[in-house]
Amino acid sequence: MKHCVQNGKYGMPRVLNFANKSNCLGYHVIDANGIMKSDGHRFLDGIIFTAVTGSLFLVLQGAFKFLLLDMEGRRLFVWDIDMWLGKISVPGGFSVCLSGFIVQFFHFPVVGTVLASLVLSLIFFLLFRCAGKVCGDGVPVGRWLFPLCLMPAAILSLEMVTASCSFQAIVDMLLICFCLKFCMDGEGRISVAVRIALSAVFLLLAVVPDAPGKYGTADMRLIYAAWGSIPLVMLVFFCAGRMTEGKRIRVLHGTLIVLLSISVWCFPVMKLAGKWRRPRQEQLARVSYYARNDQWPYILTVCRQMDMNNYMLLNYANLALSHQGVLASRFTDFRQDSPKALCIGSDMTPGGMEVQSMIYYQMGNIAAAQDLAFEANQYEKSAFLMQMLVKSNLIFGAYDVASKYIGILERTICYRSWAVEARQCMMHLRNGGETAYSPLEQEILRKRAGLPVTGDFVVRDNLILDLTRILESDPGNTAARDYAIVWLILSRDATSLKRFVDEFYGTQVLPGLSRDMEMGLLAATDGDLDYCRRHGVTEDVINIFLKRSGYGK
C-alpha cells in the first residue's frame, strides 16, 4: 500500500532538514513500513538525465570528437600499481589517476564521447540532487530550474575545448559533486558533520591541485568560475524553495522563460566555444589524429577544405603529400610561402615537437626525430611519442632502451598489441634477423639502411644541410629528396639551390628537374641560360621565364 505525499503538505516542516528530504523530486511514497521513498518523479529524473546525456553526446560527437581523440593521443595511462601509488601519494594525485584512467578509453571514438557525456551529466545530476535537497519543499520550482545545474559542467566543457584540452578539471568537479552529495545525504549512520569532515579531507588529499602540472595550460578563470557556480546554483534553489505560493507562481512563469533560453544554452555555448578556442585547435586535433593513425589521404581531404594559413597545418599537409609520394609535384596544391610550411622549427610546444618529429622521421633524420619525440614526451607522455622512441631506438640498435619503452606500452590497454609486435620485432633484430617478417621490421630495416654515415651534428635551422647528408648516404630516399627540393624552392636560397643541383643533378637523387625547380633554378641563377640548359631546364620553361621576367625583351 502506498501513500502519495506532496512535500509541504500534511504539516511537514519547512526548515532545512536534510535527513527528511530524500531528493528533489517533490513527491514521495511512504511504504507499508512507514519509510518514505521517492517514486513517480524518478521516472522524470531518468528522462532528464537521459536527455542531458544524449544532448551532451550529440554535441561532443558532432563538434568535438577529434578533440577527445586527440586528448587521448596526448596522454598515456600505464597500468602500474607503483606508479599509481606514487601519484596518489601527492595531494591531488588521485584525481590525476582517475582522469588518466577515464581518458585512456577516449582512444575508441564513440566510447570516448559516451564516457565524456556520462561524466558531464553525472556532474549535472549529482548537483541536481544536491540542489533538490537545498530547495526543500519548493520542489516544483526547483525541478524546472534543472538547467542551472548544467552550469559547472558546461563551463568546464567550455574550458576543455577552448584551453586545456584536458579532462582533469571535469574529473575534479565530479569528485567535488560526489563529496557534496555525500555531505547532504544525512540519512545514514554517519552524521553530517562527520560527512563534511571526511569530504574535506578527501578533497584536500585527492583533488586539491598539488600534483605536478595538474591543470597544465588550463584557463583557471573558467575552472574557478565552475567551482563558484556551485554555491550560486545552491543559492538559487534555496531561494526558490523558500518562496510563497504566490511568488512561486510568478517565479514559475518567469523561470519558464529563463529556462527556455537556458535549456538550449548548452549547444550555443559549445558552438561559441568554436570561435573562442585557440586558432585551429579542432582542425589540428583532427589532422594530428589522422597523422598518428597513418590516415594520410584524410589529412589532404581535410586540409583542402580549410583555409590553410597555419604553418602547423601546412606541416601536416606536406607530410601527408610526402607519405603519398607526391610532395615535390603537388606542394603547390596549398598556398605556401616559407620553408616553415615544411617544418615549423621554432614551435617547441608538445604539438609542434610532435609534428616535427614525424617530419624528421619521414625525411630519414632519425636522430632529430628521436630528440624531438623525447623532448615532447617530457611535457606530454603519449603513446605515439613512445612508439616513435621505440622505432628510433630500434633503428639505432639501442635495443635495451627500446625494450624499456616497449615494456611501458605493454602495460597499456590500447597499445599493448603494438608493443607485443614491437617486442617480437626487437627480438628478431637482436638475434640478427636479416629478413623482415613484419611491416614494422621492414620499416626499421629500411630506415636503418638509410642512416647517414656521418658523425656530423644535426642542423635544425637549415634543413637542407641535413637533407644533403642524408641523400649522400641514401640516394634512394625520395622523401628526403622531395623535402629538399621543396625547401629550396620555398626558401628562395639561390646559393643552396645551385649547390644542390651541382651536386645531385644527373645522379639517382636528381635525375631531372621538376617544372617548379626549373623555374626556381632560372631565378636562382639570375637567368644564366647556359647553366640552366646544361642542367636540364627545358626551353618551354625558359621561354615562360623570359616572358615573365623581361629578360627576353
Next chain:
Amino acid sequence: MENNVLRWSLPFFLSLVLLSCAGGDDVVSTVGRMPAVFPDYIGVTIPSNMAPMNFVMEEPGTFRLVISDGSGSIRVRSGHGGLFDIPRRSWRRMVAHAAGGHLSFTVFRRDADGWSAYEPFNMTVAPEPADEYIAFRFIPPGYVAWKEMGLYQRCIENFRTSEIISNRRTGENCMNCHSFCMQNPDRMLFHVRAAHAGTVFLYDGKAEKVNTVTPETISALVYPSWHPGGRYVAFSNNDTRQAFFLNHPGRIEVYDNRSDVVVYDLYRNTIISCPELKSGDAFETFPTFSPRGDRLFFCSASAVEPVQNHFDEVRYSLCSIGFDASDGSFGSVVDTLVDAVGMGGSVSFPRVSPDGRFLVFTFHAYGNFSIWHHEADLYCLDLADGSVRPFSNANSDDTESYHSWSSNSRWMVFSSRRDDGLYTRPYLVYVDADGRDAKPFLLPQRNPRRYYDALEFSFNIPEFITDRVSLTGRRMAEAVKRDTVSGVRFEIK
C-alpha cells in the same frame, strides 16, 4: 685452499639440508650453473647497513632462496615475477652479524620431480658501513626540455626515498648541481635555473639564494665543490653548448666554448680567482678541494677555436693548485697530475677520498661531458705515489660517470648506464684501503625489475650524505622564491 672450499660448501649444504627439512620436498638434483638474476648481485660486496638485496629471477619457474651466513639462514619464496622479497628484520640482523664475512645465496627451482639447486653465490659484507643516505636528482636523460625534476634522498638502509625539493614547488623550473660540504646534509647548495634563477646555499640553519652572475665571469656559477671548512665553494663557470649527432652512438655532445674556475667566499659574498684558473688559453673546469682544503684540483684543456668543429680534440688534464683558506689566496704553481694528452683521453669529475689518499676521476676519449660517452670509465689516482689505474671491477662496457665518496672513504656511489645505455642508475662500490675496487651493485629496490623498468628518470649526481637533509622542501622553496642576494664582488688574487 681447503679452508676456502669448506667455507663455501658448508653454507651450501646447510641450505640444502634446511630446504629439505623445512619444505618437506627433496632436493633431487642440481642445475649446474648459477641462477640468472637481476640485478647482478652475484659476488658483490655490500655494506653492513644495506637494505635487503632483493632480486628477481630472470627465468620462469617457482623458486626458493636460502640465505645463509654459516650460523643461521633466511628462507624466501619467490613472488610475482620471480621476485625474492627478503624479510627486512631478519636481513638486518643477518647482514649486521655477517659484517666482515660472507653471505651465501642458494636458489632452488621447483621441477616436476622435486627441487633443483642452482650453484650458490656469495655476497661479501664489508666491515665498514656506507653513509646512510644518497642524495640525487631525478631527471629525464633529455637535452633541453623538462617538466618534472627534483632533488631526492634515498636511505640505503631501507627502500624509502623522500623529496628534498622538487620543481613542482617552484614553478617547474630547473634545479641542478646539488653539492654537500664533506657529506654534511645541513651544508649544501644547488642551482636554480629559469624561473627564480640563482644559487641556493643552505648553511648554519638558513637558506639563502645568491645571484652569482658578475660582469667578470663567463656565466652563473656551475660545477661546485665545497671547501672542507665550509666557508668557500669552488665553482666552474662555463659557456656550455650542446649539439646532436646525425648518427653516433653518443647521440649528443656537450662542450664548453669557454670555462674558468673560481672560488666563492660565502661570508664575504665575493668570487675570487687567479690568472692560473682564469686563462684565456685554456678551459678550466670541474674544481674540487682536497679534504684538508690546501689544494684545489681541477681539469684543464688547451683552448681550441671554434670548439664546435674541434670538440673531439679537446682533452682535459688533471691539475692542482695550492689554496690558503686563511686569506682565500691561491698558489702560484699549477701541477699536472694526470696528463690526459699523454694518456690519450680526457679527465672529468675528480673527487678525492675524505682520507685524502685517492682521487677518482672519469676518463673518456675527449671533451668534458662524460655522461654521453659510452667509453667513459672510472680511474683511480693514488695521491701517495701518483699511480693511476682503472677501476676494472667497477667499470663496464658502457658509461660510468659521476661518483661520490662516503665519509669513511671505503664506499663510492657512481652513476652508470650499463643497464640500458641511456638511463643512469646508481651503483655502489667498495674500495679497500689499498684502493682496490670490488664488484659494484645496483642500488636495491623492493622490486628492482619493476622499479627500474618503469622509471623514466635518471639518477643524476648521486652524492653520499651522512644523514637526511633536515631542511624541508617547503622552506627551501621559500628560499628559492625569495629575492636573490645580489652584488657579488669579483677579485683576482
